[in-house]
Every structure is written in C-alpha cells, then in structure tokens.
Amino acid sequence: MSAKIVTEVATTSPPLEKGRSASAASRVGITAPRFDLTRLKTRRARKLRRDSTDVEMKLWQRLRNRQLGVDFRRQHPAGPFILDFYCPVLGLAVELDGGQHAIEPERDRIRDAWLLQRSVTVLRFWNSDVIENLSGVLEVIATKVSQLQSAEMTPTRRWRADLPLAGGG
Numbered sequence: 001m002s003a004k005i006v007t008e009v010a011t012t013s014p015p016l017e018k019g020r021s022a023s024a025a026s027r028v029g030i031t032a033p034r035f036d037l038t039r040l041k042t043r044r045a046r047k048l049r050r051d052s053t054d055v056e057m058k059l060w061q062r063l064r065n066r067q068l069g070v071d072f073r074r075q076h077p078a079g080p081f082i083l084d085f086y087c088p089v090l091g092l093a094v095e096l097d098g099g100q101h102a103i104e105p106e107r108d109r110i111r112d113a114w115l116l117q118r119s120v121t122v123l124r125f126w127n128s129d130v131i132e133n134l135s136g137v138l139e140v141i142a143t144k145v146s147q148l149q150s151a152e153m154t155p156t157r158r159w160r161a162d163l164p165l166a167g168g169g
Helices: 022-027 039-050 054-063 099-103 105-117 127-132 134-152
Strands: 004-006 073-078 081-087 092-097 121-126
Touching: 054 073, 054 081, 054 092, 054 127, 054 134, 081 105, 092 105, 092 127, 092 134, 105 121, 121 127, 121 134, 127 134
Parallel strands: 092 121
Antiparallel strands: 004 121, 073 081, 081 092
16 A cells, blocks of 8 residues: 655645735735635535545545544545545545546646645545555554644643742742
C-alpha cells in the first residue's frame, strides 16, 4: 500500500469581516474563503455523490459519522476540483485514484499544488489499496488525523510556583 502525502503548509488569510463585500475586503488585504463554491459545482458534487463508485462507498462507510474522531465530507467542491473526501477542520483531503490517474498524473500534480497553496494536506490511495487493505488505509488516515490534531493544539500555560499570585501577594 502506498499513500502520497502532501504536508507543507502555506499561510492562510483571515475570514471576511461581516458586512464587508469581497471586493472591499480585498482592497484592505482580506481574501475570500479558500474554496470558490458555485451552484454548478455544488450540482456536480451532488451528482458525483449519487453516482459514487463501490470503492468510494466502502471507504465512506468507515469515514462517516466521526468514526475517526472528525467529520468528513464526501465529494466536496474545492475551486476547480471536487475532492473525494474532505475534513474541513483539519484541512485534510483523501483522494482515491483509479486507473485514469495512472494515465494523467500531471492533473493530480496540479490539483495537489492548488490544494497545497490553500494549506490542504492530501492523502492519495489507489482503489486497489482500499479493496485489498481497507484497514491499512484507515490506519494511515487515522495516523494523519492524529498528527494534524496534535499540530493544531497549542500548549496551555502552566501555573508556575515562582510567579506571584494575582493581587501581588
């Protein structure tokens, strides 16, 4: 089993402020959300959800309902692409590659670069990996979820005995 992992993180911009249009926000250095959603993309994603492959359904049955501790979305529109599975909290995309991906590897490189610019980590698995070794695929995904969750956690400030108590005493 092989999984290609794209892990470098790019900087993200703050969300748009309420009451400010996207054009007004861009003038002061605030950019739009990561993914440009349109009705056409949403309609296409819904169709892909309805017409999903057996391999996608097999993995989805193990990712849905927070079985790995985080929410995943299926066939999520992201810019010009639709991601097979996406965890928005962690910025983690899971892509299943069939035979067409061996023919057009450049397309996957372009997609990965686009996602990397938006701080999305991509895990890729061949369909045969999911069919033959689902538990191994899930283990790789669970490990990456754990790594991303621990990277998101900030250390808490611990009480130190050498600091004065509040009130100056």
